[in-house]
Amino acid sequence: MAFINYxxxxxxxxxxxxxxxxxxxxxxxxxxxxxxxxxxxxxMISLATETDRTLFFDFLPLDLGxxxxxxxxxxxxxxxxxxxxxxxxxxxxKGIDGVIFVADSQEARFDANLESIDNLDKNLKEQGFDLxxxxxxxxxxxxxxxxxxxxxxxxxxxxxxxxxxxxxxxPKGIGVYETLKAASKMVLKELRRNT
Amino acid sequence: xxxxxYDEELKEIQVLIDQLQVDARAKIVFVVxxxxxxxxxxxxxxxxxxxxxxxxxxxxxxxxxxxxxxIGEKEFxxxxxxxxxxxxxxxxVSNRVILIxxxxxxxxxxxxxxxVKKASAELARIFLRIIEKTNTQPSAGLEAAFSEITDDDxxxxxx
Numbered sequence: 001m002a003f004i005n006y007x008x009x010x011x012x013x014x015x016x017x018x019x020x021x022x023x024x025x026x027x028x029x030x031x032x033x034x035x036x037x038x039x040x041x042x043x044m045i046s047l048a049t050e051t052d053r054t055l056f057f058d059f060l061p062l063d064l065g066x067x068x069x070x071x072x073x074x075x076x077x078x079x080x081x082x083x084x085x086x087x088x089x090x091x092x093x094k095g096i097d098g099v100i101f102v103a104d105s106q107e108a109r110f111d112a113n114l115e116s117i118d119n120l121d122k123n124l125k126e127q128g129f130d131l132x133x134x135x136x137x138x139x140x141x142x143x144x145x146x147x148x149x150x151x152x153x154x155x156x157x158x159x160x161x162x163x164x165x166x167x168x169x170x171p172k173g174i175g176v177y178e179t180l181k182a183a184s185k186m187v188l189k190e191l192r193r194n195t
Numbered sequence: 196x197x198x199x200x201y202d203e204e205l206k207e208i209q210v211l212i213d214q215l216q217v218d219a220r221a222k223i224v225f226v227v228x229x230x231x232x233x234x235x236x237x238x239x240x241x242x243x244x245x246x247x248x249x250x251x252x253x254x255x256x257x258x259x260x261x262x263x264x265x266i267g268e269k270e271f272x273x274x275x276x277x278x279x280x281x282x283x284x285x286x287x288v289s290n291r292v293i294l295i296x297x298x299x300x301x302x303x304x305x306x307x308x309x310x311v312k313k314a315s316a317e318l319a320r321i322f323l324r325i326i327e328k329t330n331t332q333p334s335a336g337l338e339a340a341f342s343e344i345t346d347d348d349x350x351x352x353x354x
Contacts, residue, residue, distance in 0.1 A: 068348065092257075184352075
């Protein structure tokens with residue numbers, strides 16, 4: 001549901017980071033925020049609890065530059081991952097153009113990943129989207145953890161439609177930019193296809 | 196559904212909210228898409244972070260919408276936040292856009308509500324036209340801009 005301001009020759013797209021609690025969605029956004037040139041980013045907003053858990057969302061506006069005469073802007077959002085925040089999570093999915101699913105590679109969080117993908121599917125449907133049709137990429141985060149499951153296992157179990165998979169260590173920035181890049185490209189190509 | 200905004204309608208909206216800002220004696224009048232994309236503003240907008248304003252207001256409206264549904268209401272069409280110095284009046288137009296008025300003691304809630312009511316009807320008419328235009332001629336003028344875009348162009352954005 002991109003917003004195209006033809007008057008200002010601007011395309012605005014919305015990408016949401018989804019995934020179970022503590023999987024690293026906010027960390028992904030923080031890394032992007034820290035590493036992006038100040039001219040190309042706006043203020044990052046985090047609506048979080050006192051213990052730094054996402055309460056409603058994180059928001060980061062990003063200026064990607066221009067394609068031809070069109071300025072391309074992305075609005076990145078994260079959802080609160082904790083199960084009981086589902087009502088808030090649904091709201092963030094309104095008007096999305098693409099989703100990045102951040103999975104926690106640790107064995108103990110395997111079920112939480114599956115549950116979160118199910119929840120994403122259900123919430124997308126409620127907002128009128130189909131997981132099988134929207135631009136979607138998978139990031140296997142926390143690859144540096146000792147209990148991380150093998151990439152092959154996670155890919156096999158968590159891949160929903162043959163989407164691109166990236167390995168990540170978000171606090172170090174590993175895989176963060178690659179994931180965003182892949183998702184943004186998919187969104188722009190989808191947008192071009194629809195116009 | 197994408198929303199496509201053309202020069203002609205944007206100018207109409209601008210004239211309307213410029214007038215509303217004067218009539219309501221507001222500091223800022225701001226129009227935002229329900230998904231948090233800013234459309235345009237009038238008044239002292241140079242002094243605030245408008246991107247954040249747009250995103251937070253949309254989040255606020257979305258949360259209040261969820262709250263309304265929870266108690267069996269269709270929507271809460273007006274939100275009002277009262278501060279020590281500034282106040283924020285938020286209203287929903289055509290179920291699609293959000294009209295934000297920021298005002299201080301130079302105005303009053305009564306005056307703002309009165310002016311917003313009148314302007315909302317006009318704004319609703321303009322947005323109805325924008326939505327119709329988006330639906331009936333979604334690619335008018337944009338086709339050229341988009342058809343020139345190659346995969347390489349998209350790749351180059353990230354190089």
